[in-house]
Amino acid sequence: MTPVEPRALPRWARYVAPIAVGVIGLGLWMLYTSVLGAAPRMLPDPVSILQELIARWDIIWADMLVTGTNALIGLLVGSAVAIALAALAARSRAVDGMAAPLVAALAVVPIVAITPVLNTMFGASSQFGRQAVAGLAAFIPVFVNVLRGLRQTRAVHRDVFRASGATSDQTFRFLTFPTALPYLTTGLRLASSLAVISALVAEYFGGPAEGIGTAIATYAKSGRADLAWAYVAGGIIIGLAFFLVASLLERLASRRSSA
Amino acid sequence: MTSALPAAVKATGVDKVFTGSRGEVTALAGVDLEVAAGEFVSLIGPSGCGKSTLLRLIADLETSTGGTLEIFGKSASQARQDQDYGIAFQQAGLLPWRTVRDNIGLPLQLHGQDKRTRAARVDELTALVGLDEFVDHHPDQLSGGMQQRVAIARALASQPRLLLMDEPFGALDEMTREYLQSELTRIAAETQAAVVFVTHSIPEAVFLSDRVVVMSPRPGRITDIIDVSLAGERDEALRESPAYFERVTAVREALHGTHVDRPNER
Ligand SMILES: Nc1ncnc2c1ncn2[C@@H]1O[C@H](COP(=O)(O)OP(=O)(O)O)[C@@H](O)[C@H]1O
Numbered sequence: 001m002t003p004v005e006p007r008a009l010p011r012w013a014r015y016v017a018p019i020a021v022g023v024i025g026l027g028l029w030m031l032y033t034s035v036l037g038a039a040p041r042m043l044p045d046p047v048s049i050l051q052e053l054i055a056r057w058d059i060i061w062a063d064m065l066v067t068g069t070n071a072l073i074g075l076l077v078g079s080a081v082a083i084a085l086a087a088l089a090a091r092s093r094a095v096d097g098m099a100a101p102l103v104a105a106l107a108v109v110p111i112v113a114i115t116p117v118l119n120t121m122f123g124a125s126s127q128f129g130r131q132a133v134a135g136l137a138a139f140i141p142v143f144v145n146v147l148r149g150l151r152q153t154r155a156v157h158r159d160v161f162r163a164s165g166a167t168s169d170q171t172f173r174f175l176t177f178p179t180a181l182p183y184l185t186t187g188l189r190l191a192s193s194l195a196v197i198s199a200l201v202a203e204y205f206g207g208p209a210e211g212i213g214t215a216i217a218t219y220a221k222s223g224r225a226d227l228a229w230a231y232v233a234g235g236i237i238i239g240l241a242f243f244l245v246a247s248l249l250e251r252l253a254s255r256r257s258s259a
Numbered sequence: 260m261t262s263a264l265p266a267a268v269k270a271t272g273v274d275k276v277f278t279g280s281r282g283e284v285t286a287l288a289g290v291d292l293e294v295a296a297g298e299f300v301s302l303i304g305p306s307g308c309g310k311s312t313l314l315r316l317i318a319d320l321e322t323s324t325g326g327t328l329e330i331f332g333k334s335a336s337q338a339r340q341d342q343d344y345g346i347a348f349q350q351a352g353l354l355p356w357r358t359v360r361d362n363i364g365l366p367l368q369l370h371g372q373d374k375r376t377r378a379a380r381v382d383e384l385t386a387l388v389g390l391d392e393f394v395d396h397h398p399d400q401l402s403g404g405m406q407q408r409v410a411i412a413r414a415l416a417s418q419p420r421l422l423l424m425d426e427p428f429g430a431l432d433e434m435t436r437e438y439l440q441s442e443l444t445r446i447a448a449e450t451q452a453a454v455v456f457v458t459h460s461i462p463e464a465v466f467l468s469d470r471v472v473v474m475s476p477r478p479g480r481i482t483d484i485i486d487v488s489l490a491g492e493r494d495e496a497l498r499e500s501p502a503y504f505e506r507v508t509a510v511r512e513a514l515h516g517t518h519v520d521r522p523n524e525r
């Protein structure tokens with residue numbers, strides 16, 4: 001669970017290295033687009049993308065809210081269902097036996113692929129299909145990780161609780177749940193990225209004409225490369241925001257999980 | 260040791276057979292043992308002779324398959340629910356996300372004591388085991404010996420009249436081990452609790468105990484009970500005294516007299 005350090009880099013290098021890679025990448029990009037002028041028409045230089053992002057921030061932000069909300073609702077509902085089901089599966093062999101194959105099947109379905117079906121089911125003017133896709137995508141890593149986490153209590157801890165005459169509710173609250181917490185947050189981190197990607201990609205399969213994905217498709221088709229890429233940047237910002245919050249939660253939860 | 264009190268532990272003809280996928284294992288056969296209130300008794304014997312099993316039966320962490328077992332005149336299950344005993348294992352088994360204070364207070368919290376009452380009791384206990392300065396530390400900030408002291412404090416939290424210990428110093432270095440042995444005799448005297456102490460170490464058993472129970476395997480049973488009855492305080496001088504060496508020899512002979520595969524195993 002603890003991250004493996006790939007040989008000890010000096011502290012400064014760990015911050016400088018990725019920045020350097022970014023700067024070099026941007027330099028090559030600008031060389032390719034602006035200096036050599038050899039890039040295809042749909043690949044503008046980074047400066048014009050940034051200008052477009054600032055100039056059109058109002059509409060981009062509005063679409064970011066739509067996609068971000070879909071992803072968030074999917075993430076929250078999908079995770080809540082996953083936690084509840086995992087708790088049931090951890091307690092009852094019967095539920096575990098029913099849920100395991102179902103989850104295995106769900107895990108191999110490319111979930112965005114069923115979006116057109118969901119859109120038809122819930123109507124093309126509803127965001128529900130997209131939220132459902134995000135929810136299904138988030139469900140799997142949360143369920144798998146929480147179920148594993150609920151089974152990690154150590155024998156010596158169980159003995160201590162039993163010896164102290166703990167009730168099963170107390171054992172769950174003070175032992176099983178805290179033991180599973182770092183696994184839950186790891187599941188949430190994985191789920192947060194999946195929820196954003198799924199909510200965004202789901203927009204390519206129809207539904208209401210709002211959201212980052214819809215806008216990227218529209219502007220790419222009509223040849224407005226700068227704006228299409230500015231929307232891509234908006235999508236990256238949503239993904240980063242979800243990832244950072246989830247990573248922070250994971251860090252807080254796993255601080256004391258060793259020893 | 261007043262005879263009016265019921266015995267801390269009274270085992271009569273206790274058997275334990277484990278039934279697993281690979282057949283049956285008789286871990287204990289016909290164990291008779293009485294531990295008086297306030298008495299310190301060690302269980303010693305080679306690996307697999309059922310020391311831990313006997314302790315876990317007393318603690319109601321396992322159920323016997325034969326015989327009767329009484330803890331202060333009650334069933335083991337009742338004694339567990341009444342928190343008549345405290346228990347410590349070879350692994351400290353502290354909750355890593357809790358501070359020392361909250362680890363020690365865990366049994367009190369599980370029995371519904373409020374925060375104020377717990378805090379007062381935890382203060383007493385940290386003083387007793389010499390960890391006052393570390394109440395707000397987490398287990399991963401403590402050495403193995405300190406973690407074990409927290410585990411002992413936790414075992415003592417609900418003022419049990421019986422302390423059960425399964426090789427609590429088994430994973431510690433010799434220096435820490437001897438130090439904690441002295442501490443434990445002091446704590447046992449102060450709390451007046453009876454102690455059942457499982458160990459692999461002959462000197463440890465002799466140093467700590469009023470009586471040493473010698474066990475042998477296949478099936479696990481008691482082969483000898485040796486009265487240590489060393490008078491006076493258990494201090495470092497005792498470890499050098501002729502009386503002490505004599506008891507160590509007696510226990511060693513009792514162990515070797517029974518059939519022992521690997522007598523020096525720790
Ligand atoms: N849960 C269990 N299931 C099956 N066999 C067990 C179990 N616990 C202990 N045993 C067996 O019972 C015997 C006594 O074990 P134990 O009490 O742990 O010995 P000791 O503590 O003296 O080393 C051993 O043969 C061991 O393999």
Ligand SMILES: [Mg+2]
Pocket residue numbers: 310311312
């Ligand atoms: Mg053992």
